Structures are given as C-alpha cells and as structure tokens.
Amino acid sequence: MYVVTTTSKILDVYGSNGATGYDIGCSYSKTVAASLISTKAINAFHGHAHNHQCQIQYHLLYQEDLGIEDLETCKQIFSAFNAVAPVICHASYFHWLQFIKLHFDKWDLDKYSKLSKFIYNNYKQALHIINELLLAVQELKVQLGMMDTNFKRWNNEELEYLQTLTTETTEDIEKMTYVEALESLVSAEYVFKFLMSD
Numbered sequence: 001m002y003v004v005t006t007t008s009k010i011l012d013v014y015g016s017n018g019a020t021g022y023d024i025g026c027s028y029s030k031t032v033a034a035s036l037i038s039t040k041a042i043n044a045f046h047g048h049a050h051n052h053q054c055q056i057q058y059h060l061l062y063q064e065d066l067g068i069e070d071l072e073t074c075k076q077i078f079s080a081f082n083a084v085a086p087v088i089c090h091a092s093y094f095h096w097l098q099f100i101k102l103h104f105d106k107w108d109l110d111k112y113s114k115l116s117k118f119i120y121n122n123y124k125q126a127l128h129i130i131n132e133l134l135l136a137v138q139e140l141k142v143q144l145g146m147m148d149t150n151f152k153r154w155n156n157e158e159l160e161y162l163q164t165l166t167t168e169t170t171e172d173i174e175k176m177t178y179v180e181a182l183e184s185l186v187s188a189e190y191v192f193k194f195l196m197s198d
Contacts, residue, residue: 004031053162062155068126080107 060066084103088096141147168176 053159056155056159056162068122068129077107 056062060069060071081103084099088099091099
C-alpha cells in the first residue's frame with residue numbers, strides 16, 4: 001500500500017511531471033495497475049533489473065526526461081539512518097522519537113547547506129556531458145549513418161525479440177540436458193577416482 005500511496009501523492013502534487021523510482025519496476029507496475037490510481041500512473045522505472053527484458057523496459061538508461069538522476073535519495077537517507085539504530089535500540093519511546101527527530105534535523109541542515117553545491121555540480125556534470133560527449137556522439141552517428149530513432153528502434157526490437165523467448169525450444173532443452181549429463185559424468189568420475197584411490 002505504501003507504494004500506491006506514495007505514487008498517488010507524487011502524481012497529485014507534480015502531475016505528469018512527477019517521477020518515482022522503485023527497485024522492481026515490473027512488480028511496481030502490476031501493483032499500481034491493480035490499484036485505484038491505475039488511470040493516472042504510468043510506470044517508467046526500474047533499478048537494477050532482475051532480468052534483461054525488464055531492464056530494457058524500465059532501466060533509467062532508457063527513460064527520457066530524467067537526465068542524470070539516479071533515484072537513490074531514499075537509499076541514501078535509510079543508509080544514513082542505519083547509524084541511529086544502535087543508539088536508540090534500548091531508548092524509551094520518548095527518547096527514541098527525540099533522537100530520530102534530532103537525526104533528521106541534522107540531516108536537513110547538512111543537506112540544505114550543501115544543496116546549492118549539489119545542484120551546481122549536477123549542472124556542471126550535465127554541461128560536461130552535453131559539451132564533451134554530444135559532439136563525439138554526433139560524429140559517430142554521422143560516420144555510422146545512424147539517427148536518434150535508431151536507438152529507440154533497436155531497443156524496441158530487442159524487447160520484442162526477448163518477448164518471443166518466453167518458452168524454451170526443444171533444441172535448447174536438449175543442449176541443456178546434454179550439458180547437465182556431462183556435469184554428472186564429471187562428478188561421477190571424480191567420486192569414482194576418489195573411491196578407487198583408497
């Protein structure tokens with residue numbers, strides 16, 4: 001329910017300009033699609049994919065309008081918050097809340113004081129990518145006779161190809177059976193040699 005609530009709030013506040021990231025985008029898509037907010041939410045994100053087909057559909061590399069964003073903010077927050085756990089594990093409820101508030105007050109102060117530098121560094125990085133790499137990419141596209149539409153088309157073609165591989169062919173099954181038999185043979189020969197050496 002947390003995923004649906006968060007997605008709904010982001011869509012209410014930011015509309016179609018909002019974005020959320022979730023580690024398993026395909027599960028996230030199904031959860032959101034089955035919820036009451038399915039008509040206003042479109043999933044377009046996937047962290048480190050658990051299979052290639054999902055990665056082609058959801059990985060940030062293939063998403064437009066995110067720039068150099070890595071969607072790792074929550075992971076950074078929770079990672080920093082892990083340092084609080086040993087300090088508050090035996091605290092009373094009042095001191096537990098007090099220390100968590102203190103932690104996040106300090107977090108906010110540190111992050112807000114460094115926000116302009118963070119934005120500036122991201123801006124510099126984006127300019128570097130545009131100024132240094134765009135020319136090289138343009139030259140390479142001219143040399144190879146490619147257009148921007150090629151990249152999207154190749155991505156779609158790869159996805160379509162991967163979707164056709166939902167069932168194993170008889171030939172693949174036979175090859176795997178053969179490899180498994182060879183592995184069993186090697187294992188049996190090792191055991192046999194070990195037993196004969198005694």
